[in-house]
Amino acid sequence: MDIGAGTGLFPMNHRDRMRQSGQEWPLHLTLVDMNTLCLQKAADRIGCPSKTTCVQADVFEPFTVPVAQRTLTTSPKFDSISLIYLLHCLPPPCHRKATVFAHLKNHLTPEGTLFGATVLGSGAHHNLLGRLTIRFYNWKGIFGNKDDSPDVFVKALENEFEEVETHIVGVVLLFRARKPRLA
Numbered sequence: 001m002d003i004g005a006g007t008g009l010f011p012m013n014h015r016d017r018m019r020q021s022g023q024e025w026p027l028h029l030t031l032v033d034m035n036t037l038c039l040q041k042a043a044d045r046i047g048c049p050s051k052t053t054c055v056q057a058d059v060f061e062p063f064t065v066p067v068a069q070r071t072l073t074t075s076p077k078f079d080s081i082s083l084i085y086l087l088h089c090l091p092p093p094c095h096r097k098a099t100v101f102a103h104l105k106n107h108l109t110p111e112g113t114l115f116g117a118t119v120l121g122s123g124a125h126h127n128l129l130g131r132l133t134i135r136f137y138n139w140k141g142i143f144g145n146k147d148d149s150p151d152v153f154v155k156a157l158e159n160e161f162e163e164v165e166t167h168i169v170g171v172v173l174l175f176r177a178r179k180p181r182l183a
């Protein structure tokens with residue numbers, strides 16, 4: 001399940017890599033976005049309509065994937081959930097964004113992985129161009145990450161998952177979490 005699918009860039013790249021290595025691409029892919037145009041664009045770009053389900057939802061709210069759309073699997077849970085470059089687009093405060101992990105973990109299988117990347121606002125060293133871009137994007141409302149700190153995201157992930165791995169690469173926090181804690 002890819003949350004904040006945008007134009008479907010990462011699933012499309014993944015599909016191409018899988019195909020090049022002769023592997024079958026996945027059993028099923030669910031795209032989640034609040035914007036229906038993004039869902040349509042991403043699904044078209046990925047080009048596997050029989051394996052793709054689109055769900056319009058606001059990630060701040062718990063959502064369900066309709067049962068009828070969970071084709072090819074008897075499991076209502078997902079092996080893998082990605083949140084790539086979504087969190088920095090959400091409106092502040094940072095601690096509210098971190099609440100999305102709590103309801104997304106309910107969509108994960110016990111062996112599943114939630115992973116993602118987000119551009120940090122604080123706790124990372126932006127160069128001059130980066131600082132100006134962040135300031136401008138936050139002022140325009142394109143990003144809402146001025147005060148996004150790795151500590152808040154890491155703590156929230158650790159509250160919800162038993163295994164958490166994070167890395168800061170440049171100004172981006174990469175995260176991977178496994179073994180959702182029982183509510």
Ligand SMILES: C[S@@+](CC[C@H](N)C(=O)[O-])C[C@H]1O[C@@H](n2cnc3c(N)ncnc32)[C@H](O)[C@@H]1O
Pocket residue numbers: 003004005006007008009010032033034035038057058059060083084085086089090
């Ligand atoms: C910067 S794009 C990331 C796209 C894609 N993951 C990528 O990395 O190329 C952020 C996406 O998140 C979606 N989005 C923003 N706020 C959202 C929300 N509250 N709930 C669900 N999707 C949201 C936007 O519509 C947009 O498609």
